[in-house]
Amino acid sequence: MQTLTRNQQIIFDIINKSSEPLKAYTILSNVQKKGIKAPPQVYRALDKLIEMGKIHKIESKNAFVACQNSSCNVSKATAFSICESCEEVTEISNSKISKYLSNFAEKAGMEYKKYNLEFFGLCKKCK
Amino acid sequence: MQTLTRNQQIIFDIINKSSEPLKAYTILSNVQKKGIKAPPQVYRALDKLIEMGKIHKIESKNAFVACQNSSCNVSKATAFSICESCEEVTEISNSKISKYLSNFAEKAGMEYKKYNLEFFGLCKKCK
DNA sequence: AGTTTATTGTTATAAAATAACATTATGTAA
DNA sequence: TTACATAATGTTATTTTATAACAATAAACT
Ligand SMILES: [Zn+2]
Ligand SMILES: [Zn+2]
Ligand SMILES: [Zn+2]
Ligand SMILES: [Zn+2]
Numbered sequence: 001m002q003t004l005t006r007n008q009q010i011i012f013d014i015i016n017k018s019s020e021p022l023k024a025y026t027i028l029s030n031v032q033k034k035g036i037k038a039p040p041q042v043y044r045a046l047d048k049l050i051e052m053g054k055i056h057k058i059e060s061k062n063a064f065v066a067c068q069n070s071s072c073n074v075s076k077a078t079a080f081s082i083c084e085s086c087e088e089v090t091e092i093s094n095s096k097i098s099k100y101l102s103n104f105a106e107k108a109g110m111e112y113k114k115y116n117l118e119f120f121g122l123c124k125k126c127k
Numbered sequence: 128m129q130t131l132t133r134n135q136q137i138i139f140d141i142i143n144k145s146s147e148p149l150k151a152y153t154i155l156s157n158v159q160k161k162g163i164k165a166p167p168q169v170y171r172a173l174d175k176l177i178e179m180g181k182i183h184k185i186e187s188k189n190a191f192v193a194c195q196n197s198s199c200n201v202s203k204a205t206a207f208s209i210c211e212s213c214e215e216v217t218e219i220s221n222s223k224i225s226k227y228l229s230n231f232a233e234k235a236g237m238e239y240k241k242y243n244l245e246f247f248g249l250c251k252k253c254k
Numbered sequence: 255a256g257t258t259t260a261t262t263g264t265t266a267t268a269a270a271a272t273a274a275c276a277t278t279a280t281g282t283a284a
Numbered sequence: 285t286t287a288c289a290t291a292a293t294g295t296t297a298t299t300t301t302a303t304a305a306c307a308a309t310a311a312a313c314t
Contacts, residue, residue, distance in 0.1 A: 005261065005310095024301070038264060043302065048261095059186035060243070062301065081237050092235070100227055105246060108219070110208050112248035116187070119232060121239035132279095132292065151270065165295060170271065175292095189270065255314105262309065270301065278293065284286085 002052055010034050011045040012066070015055055021063030021089050058082065058089055060118055065089055076114045077101070083123035090123070129179055137161050138172040139193070142182055148190030148216050185209065185216055187245055192216055203241045204228070210250035217250070 004012060014030055015022055028042045036042065046064060049055040055064050056078050065080075068091040079092040097117065105112045121127075131139060141157055142149055149157075155169045163169065173191060176182040182191050183205050192207075195218040206219040224244065232239045248254075 007262070036263095039302070040264085040304090041262070044261080059245075081232075081235075081239065084240070097228075097231060101224075101244075101246075104224060105208075105248075108208075109251065110246060110248055111254045112208065112246040113211070114247040115245060116247075117228075117244045118186075118242060119228075119237060119239040120241040120243075121232075121237055124236065127238045134293070163294095166271070167273090167295085168293070171292080258311105258313075260309100260311070263307080265306095266304085268301100268303070270299100272299070273297085275296095276294080278291105280289100280291070282287100282289075284288095 004049075004054075005045075007036060007041055008045045008048055010036065011042060012049055012054055015049075015064055016066040018065075020087060021058050021061055021065045023061075023063050027064070056080075056091070056116075058118065059116060060120075061087075061089075063089075065091065067091065069093060078115070079117040079119075081119040081121065081123070083126055084120050085122055085126040088123045088125075092117075092119075131176075131181075132172075134163060134168055135172045135175055137163065138169060139176055139181055142176075142191055143193040145192075147214060148185050148188055148192045150188075150190050154191070183207075183218070185245070186243060187247075188214075188216075190216075192218065194218065196220060205242070206244040206246075208246040208248065208250070210253055211247050212249055212253040215250045215252075219244075219246075 010031055011027060014027055024039065024042050024046065027046075028036070028039060031042070046055065046057075049064075050057060053067055055066050057064055058080060060082065077098045079097055081090050081092060082088070101115055101117075105115075137158055138154060141154055151166065151169050151173065154173075155163070155166060158169070173182065173184075176191075177184060180194055182193050184191055185207060187209065204225045206224055208217050208219060209215070228242055228244075232242075
C-alpha cells in the first residue's frame, strides 16, 4: 500500500471526489490555488496514480476516474460503461469478464499484460 | 455498400495499405501531394470512414487502422491486441467475444450500442 | 555526510482535434 | 433544365491534450 506524494494526493482527491471523469486541464485549473501550476505536474501525478491502480484513464474521453474496484488487479484489467447521453461512466466490476477475457487471450496464444474495455450506450437513467 | 468520395478514398487507401496504425497527421503529410492540405479534411474523412465501419480508431494510440473483419457489425463491436514492443495491432475476429459481451451487457441491464476492447501485451514475434 | 533516485517546478513546444465560415459538388424534385 | 436542398470540400485560426528539456528539491540508501 504505497503512500502518495503531496501532488499525487491533491490530484487523487479531486478525481476521487468527482462524480464524473475529469480531464487533465480541468484538474489543473482546480489545483492551481494549491500551487500546482503547470501541465507536467498534473500529467506526472496522473501517470503514477494510473501505475498504482488508483485511477484509470477513459481512453475514449481523455479523462480520468478513481478506481471503484480496489480489485482490478492494479489496473491490468479495466472495464467501463459510458453513457453517450449524460456522459456517466461506471466502472464494471470485472471478475467475470476478466476471467473470460483471460481465458480467451490464453486460448488465442496472446500474452497480454493488460486490457481495457469500454461499452458505449445509455445508462439506466437515460434509456 | 456505400461508395467513397475522393478524399475518403485517398485516405482509406493509405490506411488500408499500411501495415501499422496511422496517426491523423501522418496521414495528412502523406496526402498533401494529392491536394489534401489541412487537418479538418483528414478528420472529416476519418469520421466518415469510422461511421461506415471501414476503419477503426485505436483509442489508446490515437491511430487508425483498416477493418480486417468486414464483419465487425459496422464498427459497433471492436477488439484489438496491441503489442507493446513492436506496436503491432491486430484486429481480433470478434464473433465469440462479441456474443459473450452482448450477453454480459444484457444481463447487466446495459443498453449498449457499441464497445471497444484493447488488449496490451506482446505479440508472437516479440515474446 | 555523501551519493543516488524520485519528485517537483518551470518554460517552451509538440501533437491531436475542432470551430467557423466560404466554396463547390451532388442529389432531388418541379 | 432550373431551382433547391444536402453533402462534401477548402481554408484559416484556434483549442485541447500531452510531452521535451532542464533546473531545483526532497527522500532514500550506504
Ligand atoms: Zn479499477
Ligand atoms: Zn445517462
Ligand atoms: Zn473491424
Ligand atoms: Zn510485437
